[in-house]
Amino acid sequence: SMLEAAHENDIELEGPLSRLGTLHLRITRLGRACEGSLACSTCHVILMDMEYYNKLDDPTDEENDMLDLAFGLTETSRLGCQVI
Ligand code: FES
16 A cells, blocks of 8 residues: 555655655655554545546545544545555
8 A cells, every 4th residue: 555655665754745656745644553444544645646646546435434534634635555
């Protein structure tokens, strides 16, 4: 997942803007409190590129429910643990 890739590649997690390959992300407070089991929203990321966002599979209802709890939700928000 995007979350695993960020952690495995030592991506700066606290900055307001980060890069993951060619993908521009705004990292809010990327964490993995629930280890990807859709029980938190600490892995919230904002995709800065709508074109890239539109290429992703749609979020599931479970992801959307958890996203609703995320701080600073935007129309291109995703949970990093769910983006493959
Ligand atoms: Fe908890 Fe992604 S790590 S929902």
